Structure formats: structure tokens, C-alpha cells
Amino acid sequence: MSLRIGEVAKRAGTTTRTVRYYEEIGLLPGSSTRAQGKHRSFTTADVERLEEILRMRDLLNLSLEELKDLVEAEDARALLREEFQRTKDRKRRRRILEEALGHITRQLELVRGRKSELAKLERQLVARRRRIKARERELNTG
Amino acid sequence: MSLRIGEVAKRAGTTTRTVRYYEEIGLLPGSSTRAQGKHRSFTTADVERLEEILRMRDLLNLSLEELKDLVEAEDARALLREEFQRTKDRKRRRRILEEALGHITRQLELVRGRKSELAKLERQLVARRRRIKARERELNTG
């Protein structure tokens, strides 16, 4: 089933402008077969890719340039997965898995770094709230 | 002790340009007494304020307009705290505490929303990593 740009944007929670811009800078595929002025056509896989890009952008504050690197690394990993299936060479297989592991680990470190910053902020807010609640109790019992 | 703009930017982990821009749009005080062309002067309290602004910006993806609202609400709260000290009226005191509580709670909801999104992303990455590790074990025992 083929999706039009408006539906893609809606599903991913963004605008058609953003989708076009991401295609323009090469962050989304943008089928080279499309004739000038003709409508773009997308798949649900494109929607998932876009959703992941937007999540990374929002949660990790990555620039579109950094996201391009990440997407390229992602594509390279997909190729390696195929090679993994084909090859019988044990050493090669091990290398491919190590590659993938390193990639995931770096992403995890980014995510965990942000998580801990957010946790710090949360603790501050909880502490403030606790102080206010203590005062409320004082007010009632005092 | 008075700080110059470069030192403030360094301590808060940003640039002098950002500090000047925030002053320009009214997000940082920008002492109105400063003569044209004269150096800006800051305190450690300004540094803390800037750090909080930057943390909110980065972690919650707030626009500078939204940050201005937040800072104004923060200032309003400070005034209310003073009033809380002065007034003896029990009802008034209760109202002030409720105000503050509502404010903190809204911020906490924002922070927790983001935290859970990050947690979701983390779980995805951990699951991927687990699959890779399982394959590694297969490779060694197979």
C-alpha cells in the first residue's frame, strides 16, 4: 500500500514541509524515479524510519547532519546483517557482531546520559515539591 | 564578586553570543544601568539562572518564548514566597502554596513524559543488544 506525503506526516506527527526538507537534504530516500511535479509515494517502512529520526532528533537533540550519519550507520549495519547471513566465516561473523554491538553501545550511552540528566532535574523538582507539602502540613497543624 | 560575560558563558557551558542574545530578548536581566559600549557585569546567581534555562532548553526542547514564560512564572513565585513570609493570613498562605504546588507539578509532568520516552528508546536498544549478544553466544557454542 502506498502513502501520500500528508498521511506520512500525520502518522509520524510532523508536517509535509519537514518530510520534503528531509528528502531534500538526503535524510529520507526520495525515490529518484519520481518525475518533476509528480506526487511522492511512501511506504509504512518510510513512516517508521521517519518516526525513528524524529525521536532521535527530539530526545537526543541531534542535528540533521548527525542524524544523517546515524542513518547511514544504520544502513551499513543492514548490509552487514545480510553479509552475516551469507558468510560462513566464523571470524568475519564475529567481527560483524562486534561492529553492531559497538554501535548500539554508543547510542545507549547517549540515551543514558540524557536519562540521568533528566533524573537529576526530576529530583530537584521532587525536593521542591516536598518542601511545599511540608509547609502545607505546618500550616494545618501549627 | 562580579563576573564578565566570558566567564559566565564558560561556567554555564555556552557562548558569549548566546548570553548576549538572551539578554537582547529579555530572557536574562541585562542591567539597564549599563552605558552603551560598557562591559556587562554578572553575579553567580545569574550563572545559576542561565544554567537552569539551558538545562530546560536542552532537556525539554522548550522555545525561548516558552522559557520566558517559565522564567516569569519563576519570578512570580519568588514574589509570592516573599508575600508568604509577610502575611499571617492562613487562607492566603494556603493559596500561595497551592499555586507553587501546581507549578511544580506541571513541570514534573513534562520531565516525566520525556523520561518515559527515553526509557522506551533505551528498552529498544537494550533489546537489540541482547539479540546481538545471543548470536555471539551461538557463534561460540554452535
Place this chain on the structure above:
DNA sequence: TTGCTCCTCACGTCACGTGAGGTGGC
């Protein structure tokens, strides 16, 4: 006095928003 940092324009950039004017598909 010599560096270093500061100052104010002012143009550039990134990641889109927002029309203008026109064409395509259910």
C-alpha cells in the same frame, strides 16, 4: 604599553513555517 577580552553591527546558517500560484488524483 601589550594582550586579552569585551563591545556593537551585521551578514550567514540551520531547520523548518508560510504563503503564492499552479497541477494531480479519487
Place this chain on the structure above:
DNA sequence: TTGCTCCTCACGTCACGTGAGGTGGC
């Protein structure tokens, strides 16, 4: 055929980056 969505410019905007040219303070 009529709406609705799509198309391509192209200028606007937000949040700064990056010099240019000049002045201030330890």
C-alpha cells in the same frame, strides 16, 4: 466537475555562529 491534497519556488523566522572593526581593563 468539484474539493482536497499535492507540487515547486521563495521569502520569513528562530536561535544563534562568525567575522569586522573598534574600545576597555588587569
